[in-house]
Amino acid sequence: MSDDPARRPGYHHGSLRAALTATALDLLDEGGVAHVSVREAARRAGVSAGAPFRHFADRDALLTAVAGRILEDFGEWQRAALADARPDRPAMWTFGHAFVRYAARHPHRFELLRTTVYTADPAPEIREGMRAIERQVTDLIAAGQNAGTLRAGDPQLVILAAHALVYGLSQMVVDGFLPAEHAGELAEQVLDTFGKGIGQA
Secondary structure, three states: OOOOHHHOOOOOOOOHHHHHHHHHHHHHHHHOHHHOOHHHHHHHHOOOOOHHHHOOOOHHHHHHHHHHHHHHHHHHHHHHHHHOOOOOOOHHHHHHHHHHHHHHHOHHHHHHHHHHOOOOOOOHHHHHHHHHHHHHHHHHHHHHHHHOOOOOOOHHHHHHHHHHHHHHHHHHHHOOOOOHHHHHHHHHHHHHHHHHHHOOO
16 A cells, blocks of 8 residues: 555645644544554554654654644634633733633643643744743733733743643643533632732732
8 A cells, every 4th residue: 555645545634744743633632642642643644654754753753743733722722812802801811711711621632731841841843832822921911011900020920920820720620620611710710819919910
């Protein structure tokens, strides 16, 4: 059987790397990190078991590509949330609320980000995606401080405090300690409770 992806019946994506990444993301959503394998991604993409290794050195490299795709999706999710933000809430409140809702909706993606992004040495392939989100948050902090809706001070400390809050809340939801079906409501209540202490003047 030919290894040419263009001639395989299950392959309709135009780019093998992108197709494998998308397929691996589907596997992740279905069953978590342990459910993702190079062989199964190749099978579902309609290519031979060896074809993925033209683009990914190993399973970890494939998972890193998936993490990069998740960061892109998360950025789009946040932009949509900010575009539809409540006028009575600061932009950082909206960002934090959307953060928790994304984790609740995609717990397996949060699981992968926990081990690829929230680490001392993220892979170079995902650092640009991380920087893009960091720039987005930094801009929101600066805008909030200029508008007087966020406390004046070192923006990095505000980011750290807000990040710790929503990351911890998300982890509690993903772990099942808090009900995922009420994640949005819980995030709203927590952000309202701690908003003044963390951000608002």
